Amino acid sequence: MHEDMADRPVRLVVTDDLVRSRATVLFRLFLAIPVYIVVAFWSVAAFFVVIVAWLIALVHGRVPNGIHEFLTSYVRYTTRVNAYFHLVANPYPGFSLLGAYPVDVEIHEPVRQRRWTVFFRLFLALPALIVVGLTGGVGGSLNLRRDPTTTFAGAGTLGSAAAFLGWFASLVRGRMPRGLRDVGVYSLGYTAQTYAYLLLLTDRYPSTDPRFAGQQELPQHPIRIEVNDDLGRARLLVLFRGLLVLPHLVWLFLWTIPAILASFAGWLIALFIARLPLPLHRFLAAYVRYSAHVSSFLGLVGGPFPGFVGKEGSYPIDLVIDPPERQPRAGLLFRGILVIPAIIVAIAYSGIANTVAFLGWWYALVRGRMPSGLRDIGAAAIRYQAQTWAYSFLLTAQYPYAAPTLERLPPEPEQLALDLAPWAAT
């Protein structure tokens, strides 16, 4: 059961229109330096203020309004700066919070917090910080041993990969691809949630659930993921997951060899007939589906032990793959080059999947179930990786959609109200 969006104490509000100024994109790295200097000074102050806030919250069970406001401003400003740096937003964020910004954070008024969660906040935040930290990339993420004045850029490897690719796209097109932008939104949003939690602005745990990540529109794609998992996990199967998956890894390895040969043969044939022959399409679709099943099982995104043939509808985390379609020959000819950006994002997603597996393993071992947020971001990672495989194996001509989205929701052009709040109730 998910919480009501209105109850979520940390909300990311996105009104970005995807348009980017080529000149500022080109020099974005240098343009960001002054605002990051401001963030650095602000971080020093925030470090001491949060210590005071911690002591007060331990005694009174809540953070005073003034301190709450100060730390909220800090989170908002750093989120704006990071959004600018990672090309999630276009306008220069300036040196204050005056005026609206296309990516902003709304944080609820201070509320009473349980004292024990305040006392152990740093330790409780560790899993969330691992998600932020293990996915840390060029933007620089939280490092607990680092100088406390260091900013939390925290957009992570995934966000950084999206920013890196988005930089090229924005320079050429003057527009940020929506999928890449939404990857950045997700990363920033999760980081903002985590730091709001760490800085005692809320006692709601951050949620990794991609449903809250503002990808309000998932374009129709020939490769779709279906999640029919009940979140229950048998502890014994969790404990030995790494060993139980071994026969699947061996089988997947053996299957990969003919799959690569088949895709090469398919590529040669498709160059002539402009589509993948049906038998090869079936064979490769089964392979891609099977690898998604195995990834789900290994990463605890799926519960049961999967079958060995990649049969559609046989696993709770399943792929729907449309029949072969006609494809432009130029796209087929250069598929090996065109897929490279998708592979970069897929590699970044594998970091997310590994983190999900690591944290989910501990959680599921103790609770006998998987948190829905972790499960869903893991499913989103698997979906993207499957789309990348499918694209490289010529199963589709449609490029993988980068945003960590699972559901197709109606578009909301007016405003992307993004709630990045709490750990979804399970």
Next chain:
Amino acid sequence: MGRHLTARRLAVLGIAAVCWAIAATFLLRTAVPGDLRLRHVDSAATFGAATVRRAARYERFGNWDWLASQVATLGVLALYAKRGAAFARQSAAGPIGTGMLLGMVGLALVWLSNLPFGIAQHWWDRRHDASSEGYIAWATGDWAQLGAAFLSICLALVIVMAIAQKLPRMWWLPGALVFVAIGTGFQLLLPYLVTLGTKPLSDPKLLAAARADERAQGLPQIPFRVEKVSDTTDQVNAYAVGIGSSRRVVLWDTLLDGRYSKRVVNVVMAHELGHHSSKHLPKGLAWYALFALPGTYLIALATRRRGGMARAEAVPLGLLVVVALQLAAAPVQAWISRRMEAEADWKALQTTHDPQAARRLFVSFANTDASDPSPPTWAYLILENHPTLEQRVAMVEAWAARQPRK
């Protein structure tokens, strides 16, 4: 009709039993003279009273630890045989995939139930300087073996269940043959796997002695390899692997660290070559075949009431039967192994003509390997796959007594 069928079955069973007995008799032939009588050896006088006490104490713990672990294994598997089929709900695979899952879960349960006993044994080994490996290294080193065991059980179940789906009542016959074929392939392949990371024996004197031993035993040149184990233990060991052209002898580097003279090491080398010249490894495969046939038949028989091995639900019961049969066969297998080891000892004596070195070697085992020269009867019957040190020293003396006086 029914009586006729039973009579025919009994006839087939009788013929099979006779064939089995003939094959077993053939395999039991040994180079050790049938009239060899071993005299009693005074352990305290031969090995030293303190050493015997220490070795007996060391092995006593291991024996009871093993016994307890077997009881735990059987208990866990009995429970699993009763309730384990419920794990099939955790599978989205077909019958064979589900069977694999149930097999692996059973193995995981056995591993978990044995873990405390393994830790206890490791603690005991460290306490008695039989191992210097840390607990973490010990635990992590085990994972690779466990992974291999998981894959092996999957392979076995794929074979059994795939055949059982085609031949629900007779799968055991081709199944056993396939396992023997796999065992043969494994014996051919194993020498290349176990010698990964080993180095060739480089001592020229030992190499010359090895070549002389090979000639004496009518063997071609067999590669001698040295395995580094000195960073985890100071116990000594050597083993023979492979059949045909893949034959190898592997010596632990602890054997070559200067504690043993070249004469003693030569006895070890001649012993291992004795295994090859006596064709113990092919004979071991033949024994495996002899046990596999009735074994698979009994598994098939026991699992019929669960629908047979074609059904995943029968796998937990199948696992219990396998382990129970292994336990039941352990005394016979230990006895066969002891006969082979005795034959290799005899061949080593015949080759080296060095009873002093052989005696020194066996006496030292009580110290270096903390082997009990005279273990309790039950442990001897079930666990000892080598003759006891008393018996080995007695054989040396018996061999020497048979030699003409110079």
